Amino acid sequence: MAISEGLSIGALAKRTGLAVSAIRYYEAQGLISPWRNPGGQRRYLRADIRRLSFVMIAQQFGLSLPEIRDVLAGLPGNRTPTPQDWKRISKGLRAHLDQRIDTLTRLRDNLxxxxxxxxxxxxxxxxxxxxxxxxxxxxxxxxxxxxxxxx
Structure with missing residues (x-):
């Protein structure tokens, strides 16, 4: 596959483990931005595999889709995120995770x-x-x- 061809939505679903409907939903939420090929089919960047993987992980951390969209807005749109990009994002998420850990600890201890x-x-x-x-x-x-x- 040439990079200019992009990934089909089916290929993206297979690579991420997400249903096609979930990918379309995340697209509608502005988390990924496919383009259309001359035949009108959606095409995705390989970087969208990583973006969708991040969405799934961030949801497990308790981030809302708007919060996830804000984080992803800081990533480059046309290239695969670098280790430096992810390091910057992870630093930003640490405070959120620490707060969540504190809340869960209080819940456990005072249940x-x-x-x-x-x-x-x-x-x-x-x-x-x-x-x-x-x-x-x-x-x-x-x-x-x-x-x-x-x-």
């Missing part, structure tokens, strides 16, 4: 206690969240979101 949600249905809530004091911090499971119970 059996009051989460500061305001339901006041557990006996422990009377100790950890008397009179639903957590509501002053906002809505949702405040203690799992990082707020500390008032001392």
């Amino acid at each position: 059996d206690g009051c989460i500061g949600c305001g339901c006041l249905s557990l006996p422990k809530c009377a100790l950890y969240n008397p009179d639903d004091r957590a509501k002053s911090k906002g809505s949702g499971p405040r203690y799992l979101m990082g707020d500390a119970p008032d001392d």
Whole structure:
């Protein structure tokens, strides 16, 4: 295959393990940008294999598609990303991953206690969240979101 021919959507699906419909969805979300050959068929760069692989990994990290699109917008559009490109991206993702790890650690460590949600249905809530004091911090499971119970 000549580089100018690009990859067909079927070849891209086979290389990434994604369904053709998923590739079309990611295209619609602006994560990849194919072109059309003279016959009107979509064609993709080999770099799109790496881009779609990154999308799948980033989703496992908890990034939303808009966040992934922002990260990919910093990559070169017409060449395979270099190791330096990926190193720069990974540095940017470390803070996000560290925050996610902290949140999951709090969830694991506090799963059996009051989460500061305001339901006041557990006996422990009377100790950890008397009179639903957590509501002053906002809505949702405040203690799992990082707020500390008032001392």
